[in-house]
Amino acid sequence: MDKLLFQIWRGDAGSGAVQDYYTNVSEGMVVLDAIHQIQAEQANDLAVRWNCKAGKCGSCSAEINGMPKLMCMTRLSDLPSGQAVLVKPMKAFPLIKDLVTDVSWNYKVKKQIKKFKPRAPDAKDGTWRMYQEDIDRVQEFRKCIECYLCQNVCHVLREHELYDKFIGPRFLIYAASLEMHPLDTEDRLGELKESHGIGFCNITKCCTKVCPESIAITDNGIIPLKERVVDRYFDPLRKFVRWILRKK
Amino acid sequence: MATYDIHNYDVLVIGAGGAGLRAAIEASAQGVSVALICKSLLGKAHTVMAEGGVAAALSNVDERDNWKVHFTDTLRGGQYLNNWRMAEIHAKEAPDRVRELEAWGALFDRTTDGKILQRNFGGHKYPRLAHVGDRTGLEMIRTLQDHSIHQGIDVHMECTVTCLFKNNGRISGALAYGRDRGNFKLFNAKSIILATGGIGRAFKVTSNSWEYTGDGQALAYDAGAELIDMEFVQFHPTGMVWPPSVKGILVTEGVRGEGGILLNKQNRRFMFDDIPELYRNQTADNPEEGWRYTQGDKNARRPPELLTRDHVARCIVREIKEGRGSPHNGVFLDISWISDKLNNAEDHIRKKLPSMYHQFKKLADIDITKEPMEVGPTTHYCMGGVRVNADTQMSNIPGLFAAGEAAAGLHGANRLGGNSLSDLLVFGKRAGEYAAKFAKENSQENINDEDVRAQISKTLAPFERTNGENPFQLQYDLQEMMQNLVGIVRTQEELLQAKEELSKLRSRYRNVSIIGNREYNAGWHTSLDLANLLIVSQAVNMAAIERKESRGAHYREDFPNKDPQSGTYNLVIYKDSNGEMQIRKEVIPEIRNDLKQIIEEMK
Numbered sequence: 001m002d003k004l005l006f007q008i009w010r011g012d013a014g015s016g017a018v019q020d021y022y023t024n025v026s027e028g029m030v031v032l033d034a035i036h037q038i039q040a041e042q043a044n045d046l047a048v049r050w051n052c053k054a055g056k057c058g059s060c061s062a063e064i065n066g067m068p069k070l071m072c073m074t075r076l077s078d079l080p081s082g083q084a085v086l087v088k089p090m091k092a093f094p095l096i097k098d099l100v101t102d103v104s105w106n107y108k109v110k111k112q113i114k115k116f117k118p119r120a121p122d123a124k125d126g127t128w129r130m131y132q133e134d135i136d137r138v139q140e141f142r143k144c145i146e147c148y149l150c151q152n153v154c155h156v157l158r159e160h161e162l163y164d165k166f167i168g169p170r171f172l173i174y175a176a177s178l179e180m181h182p183l184d185t186e187d188r189l190g191e192l193k194e195s196h197g198i199g200f201c202n203i204t205k206c207c208t209k210v211c212p213e214s215i216a217i218t219d220n221g222i223i224p225l226k227e228r229v230v231d232r233y234f235d236p237l238r239k240f241v242r243w244i245l246r247k248k
Numbered sequence: 249m250a251t252y253d254i255h256n257y258d259v260l261v262i263g264a265g266g267a268g269l270r271a272a273i274e275a276s277a278q279g280v281s282v283a284l285i286c287k288s289l290l291g292k293a294h295t296v297m298a299e300g301g302v303a304a305a306l307s308n309v310d311e312r313d314n315w316k317v318h319f320t321d322t323l324r325g326g327q328y329l330n331n332w333r334m335a336e337i338h339a340k341e342a343p344d345r346v347r348e349l350e351a352w353g354a355l356f357d358r359t360t361d362g363k364i365l366q367r368n369f370g371g372h373k374y375p376r377l378a379h380v381g382d383r384t385g386l387e388m389i390r391t392l393q394d395h396s397i398h399q400g401i402d403v404h405m406e407c408t409v410t411c412l413f414k415n416n417g418r419i420s421g422a423l424a425y426g427r428d429r430g431n432f433k434l435f436n437a438k439s440i441i442l443a444t445g446g447i448g449r450a451f452k453v454t455s456n457s458w459e460y461t462g463d464g465q466a467l468a469y470d471a472g473a474e475l476i477d478m479e480f481v482q483f484h485p486t487g488m489v490w491p492p493s494v495k496g497i498l499v500t501e502g503v504r505g506e507g508g509i510l511l512n513k514q515n516r517r518f519m520f521d522d523i524p525e526l527y528r529n530q531t532a533d534n535p536e537e538g539w540r541y542t543q544g545d546k547n548a549r550r551p552p553e554l555l556t557r558d559h560v561a562r563c564i565v566r567e568i569k570e571g572r573g574s575p576h577n578g579v580f581l582d583i584s585w586i587s588d589k590l591n592n593a594e595d596h597i598r599k600k601l602p603s604m605y606h607q608f609k610k611l612a613d614i615d616i617t618k619e620p621m622e623v624g625p626t627t628h629y630c631m632g633g634v635r636v637n638a639d640t641q642m643s644n645i646p647g648l649f650a651a652g653e654a655a656a657g658l659h660g661a662n663r664l665g666g667n668s669l670s671d672l673l674v675f676g677k678r679a680g681e682y683a684a685k686f687a688k689e690n691s692q693e694n695i696n697d698e699d700v701r702a703q704i705s706k707t708l709a710p711f712e713r714t715n716g717e718n719p720f721q722l723q724y725d726l727q728e729m730m731q732n733l734v735g736i737v738r739t740q741e742e743l744l745q746a747k748e749e750l751s752k753l754r755s756r757y758r759n760v761s762i763i764g765n766r767e768y769n770a771g772w773h774t775s776l777d778l779a780n781l782l783i784v785s786q787a788v789n790m791a792a793i794e795r796k797e798s799r800g801a802h803y804r805e806d807f808p809n810k811d812p813q814s815g816t817y818n819l820v821i822y823k824d825s826n827g828e829m830q831i832r833k834e835v836i837p838e839i840r841n842d843l844k845q846i847i848e849e850m851k
Contacts, residue, residue, distance in 0.1 A: 012767065028492060039720070040718075044762065044764070044770065049289070050457070052296065054297065054611075056297050059288065059289065073611070097428075098768070100768055110394070111397050115395070115398045116395075118353070127347055127364075128362075129361070129362030131362050142355060142380075183353075
């Protein structure tokens with residue numbers, strides 16, 4: 001069995017540094033396996049979040065060799081052979097300890113988005129009729145596992161730290177999944193334009209690139225939402241009508 | 249001495265998977281104050297990993313389906329050890345609970361006439377599982393989570409409960425610590441709902457995440473509640489077996505529901521070799537009929553791959569034991585063969601089983617549209633748990649409720665796939681409703697500061713010790729032992745050996761030591777989870793020794809047949825006044841006449 005060097009960020013909000021750990025690696029291993037092995041054998045107090053180990057829960061997000069990824073879905077054989085593996089926590093969120101960050105901001109943001117509000121049921125028994133082709137797009141958005149890797153790479157959050165002005169790609173997709181839901185009757189365009197800050201997104205598509213669920217975040221979600229906002233608030237004809245109505 | 253914060257609620261829900269979320273939503277809808285505690289972040293509980301679907305007799309795909317058929321399927325699958333009242337409530341209420349999710353925003357796959365689509369699954373007579381590809385659990389937990397955040401429920405994330413308190417025989421609250429800072433929190437509550445899930449981490453090969461350490465069962469047992477059916481641990485027939493790092497990860501039964509077949513290394517469809525008497529009339533006797541069944545032919549019977557999980561798992565073990573397994577000690581599960589039958593098979597597989605496609609491609613370099621998967625049994629579900637009243641979900645301790653996997657009764661000796669997601673909706677709702685009612689009708693019981701401090705000291709004890717046992721090593725040793733001696737095939741000799749080993753592990757546990765401080769310390773967390781694992785392992789072992797027959801998920805090589813006498817009782821585990829674990833048989837109450845008649849009609 002080969003030994004491989006893992007350089008893992010250890011520390012808390014106050015201070016910290018990358019520490020070296022050598023551990024045995026074998027066929028098929030993912031980064032999370034190595035982290036667990038190190039935790040069990042050399043560093044019992046190493047902090048790491050994980051649950052399903054199958055890319056379904058979105059808990060083990062980290063930056064592996066500088067790339068935002070799920071540790072459970074990153075195989076060692078996909079990294080440069082024989083080279084040290086650098087594992088750091090997500091940068092866009094405050095550090096709690098080691099590889100664990102405080103992602104509570106995301107939970108607060110979600111609460112601010114108006115909840116699902118269905119139209120009256122279509123059938124007497126209280127059920128609705130929807131066709132598969134009408135829900136395919138929203139089902140794509142609902143694949144999201146809330147790993148927050150898209151939030152982590154979005155420069156509006158990561159570099160410019162506009163946490164109070166912009167909800168980030170995850171929640172634009174969440175808003176899109178509600179807005180494009182065939183049954184939903186709520187209107188969220190006003191907030192999207194103002195407090196949710198959709199205008200800050202300048203479509204660099206970094207979020208789409210890191211999405212482990214391969215959701216076309218920008219093309220299928222954010223751009224259509226932007227178009228809806230533009231149609232409502234910046235269409236010259238509508239602007240004129242609004243102006244006339246106000247004059248009355 | 250560590251300090252603690254005090255929180256006051258009417259209802260405290262422990263666990264935020266499907267059952268806990270549904271319970272919290274219901275309780276808060278009744279107008280009481282509710283706290284929801286979870287060990288992970290909200291939305292990451294095991295429900296998120298459920299794949300195949302939620303069972304409910306909506307009869308959208310086959311109009312012959314109704315609650316009576318679902319009820320009899322559930323009892324037949326559970327080998328008639330089920331709590332029949334729970335099975336009745338479950339079958340009757342599941343359709344409403346599923347439709348309710350749609351009203352909260354869930355988007356299930358559709359039939360061509362725009363209704364919720366349903367798929368075939370093991371042991372269900374008709375296509376019954378509402379689903380979203382193979383990520384049904386994610387859809388359910390997200391729907392419940394997104395609905396719950398607007399209900400005024402206080403969520404305490406990454407928080408672990410270490411003990412329950414009682415006063416005057418009634419539940420009074422719980423002690424917990426925040427995993428991030430290691431700070432203690434005392435919850436005063438009038439009623440508590442345990443929705444902590446299963447015990448999968450007691451075994452080495454499991455589909456369960458680190459969270460499933462039998463917390464609810466152990467907390468309840470310690471507080472004086474009874475556990476039943478603990479001998480019945482479900483080994484799901486199809487977990488991944490290769491590479492080693494993914495061993496145990498679930499491969500959904502949906503693969504077989506969509507036409508996937510099981511083959512040994514001689515390319516033989518071995519499931520046709522052994523069809524149990526109880527299911528002979530319902531099972532296809534040739535591959536062609538089986539295929540037609542998966543494609544919706546209402547005159548065809550189900551292929552033997554869709555027999556119940558206990559049976560399929562044992563057939564796989566037999567093939568491996570007798571030298572007909574695959575290279576990595578599994579068997580082959582093949583869905584790619586359907587390209588002989590369908591023109592667009594590859595697209596069809598990717599559409600119906602997207603996460604299986606992704607999982608095998610990413611983790612095992614296997615393209616399931618082109619080649620077979622290698623699979624073998626993995627510890628998946630605990631049919632046993634806290635004994636509850638069928639209607640209210642309350643345990644024998646007033647004010648203490650349980651729902652979902654942490655509770656027991658619905659599934660008997662073996663759970664049908666899809667019945668877990670419906671279980672947690674139906675009984676999560678009921679637990680929430682009755683816990684709220686209990687809280688309204690009762691006052692808050694006292695908790696002594698002294699008792700709290702004593703519990704805190706116990707929790708911190710591993711920090712006082714140095715150079716003791718490594719908690720991770722101890723957990724490995726427990727898992728290895730349980731896998732080898734209390735696993736899928738059991739014998740008296742091995743079970744007695746396990747009893748000895750458990751006693752040694754308990755002594756070693758008293759010497760566990762921790763490095764570092766209380767902040768997000770995985771070693772400390774593991775050491776506390778271990779206490780629960782040791783209790784539930786002991787309970788499983790004790791019940792497995794006591795049941796001297798083979799039934800459902802409990803298979804005894806030394807008693808390979810069903811014993812009619814043993815089919816008349818459940819095994820109840822409880823703590824005696826000396827703090828020792830005891831077991832007793834309890835006769836299953838006679839089934840109501842109208843239900844008996846339904847079972848007769850469906851035979």
